[in-house]
Amino acid sequence: MPDAAPDAAAPRVPRTLVLGESLVDRVQSAEGSVAEHVGGSPANVAMGLARLGVPVDFATRFGPDERGRRIASHLGAHGVTVHGSSAGAARTSVAEAVLRADGSAEYAFSIEWDLPPVEVAAGVGHVHVGSIGAVLEPGATSVRATLRAARPHATVSFDPNVRPMLMGAPDEVRPRVEALVALADVVKASDEDLSFLYAGTPVPEVLRLWGRLGPRLVVVTRGGEGAVFGVTGRGEVASEPAGPAEVVDTVGAGDSFMAGLVSGLLDAGLLGSPAARERLGGAALAEVRPSVHRAVRCGAATVSRAGAYAPVLAELDL
Numbered sequence: 001m002p003d004a005a006p007d008a009a010a011p012r013v014p015r016t017l018v019l020g021e022s023l024v025d026r027v028q029s030a031e032g033s034v035a036e037h038v039g040g041s042p043a044n045v046a047m048g049l050a051r052l053g054v055p056v057d058f059a060t061r062f063g064p065d066e067r068g069r070r071i072a073s074h075l076g077a078h079g080v081t082v083h084g085s086s087a088g089a090a091r092t093s094v095a096e097a098v099l100r101a102d103g104s105a106e107y108a109f110s111i112e113w114d115l116p117p118v119e120v121a122a123g124v125g126h127v128h129v130g131s132i133g134a135v136l137e138p139g140a141t142s143v144r145a146t147l148r149a150a151r152p153h154a155t156v157s158f159d160p161n162v163r164p165m166l167m168g169a170p171d172e173v174r175p176r177v178e179a180l181v182a183l184a185d186v187v188k189a190s191d192e193d194l195s196f197l198y199a200g201t202p203v204p205e206v207l208r209l210w211g212r213l214g215p216r217l218v219v220v221t222r223g224g225e226g227a228v229f230g231v232t233g234r235g236e237v238a239s240e241p242a243g244p245a246e247v248v249d250t251v252g253a254g255d256s257f258m259a260g261l262v263s264g265l266l267d268a269g270l271l272g273s274p275a276a277r278e279r280l281g282g283a284a285l286a287e288v289r290p291s292v293h294r295a296v297r298c299g300a301a302t303v304s305r306a307g308a309y310a311p312v313l314a315e316l317d318l
Helices: 041-049 067-075 084-088 140-149 172-182 191-199 203-213 252-266 272-279 283-303
Strands: 014-018 022-029 034-039 056-059 081-084 094-099 105-110 124-130 157-160 186-190 217-221 225-230 234-238
Touching: 014 041, 014 084, 014 140, 022 067, 034 041, 034 067, 041 056, 041 067, 041 081, 041 124, 056 084, 067 081, 067 084, 124 140, 124 252, 140 172, 157 203, 157 252, 157 272, 172 191, 172 203, 186 191, 186 252, 191 203, 203 217, 203 225, 217 252, 217 283, 225 283, 234 283, 252 283
Parallel strands: 014 056, 014 124, 022 094, 056 081, 124 157, 157 186, 186 217
Antiparallel strands: 022 034, 094 105, 217 225, 225 234
């Protein structure tokens, strides 16, 4: 059961649809003990958004097995509405995570991703996609089709969350990532993602490149050094410090950051509709910084707990 309820006092915001993989993280500690947690980057984002008071639909795939039932129960307990077709996979995907002494994780995956066509429900004002489900076929084709159908009436966010062992070489992955960047209004990536995709290219140069492709806001996380963010409409770039955090492990930290960023922008009226897209396009750094700060605080709350913990607003000291 969740150890805190979603924040009932959060402002009413447009419904969000999350598309992507859900799986079970089988985590081995640096000492050798093993525990299983519900995971998958989009699943973590969906849960994180729901915990922050955002109404969330989640289109995913898992099997009719014990691990799949655990995923459905876990997400439902945290307020996520799981699409009915999500339980149609042959089996539930698994990620093996081995924690290093510093709390960082090394992953190995056993993934199946065959998302069927997704109908975007009336009232959905924002769509989030990311990680393996955004690029791994055959499901990635359905993800792209859903984004194109949703864009006329909904905003879009994207987190590449690159997994090289599943996605292929940089030259193969880069055009797929850039095609999704071009469909998004907000993109969040880690400095490790950029190092893989654009080896040796300075972060500000990648921010400018992605800004020219179409997104209104690009954010790059830098672990313990916080984040760099740029509003492309004005060509302005700034940084946000990480703040203090006691690191237990980093599992799900980037996903928690993403949930905090999207929820902050939804609350601010900078995501959730075509009109919000226009407001974000003209926004100054000062208008988006509170959302980036919320994202940083969410990430800090997650690394202080084992597994992909998702905080509620009351925990964030905003």
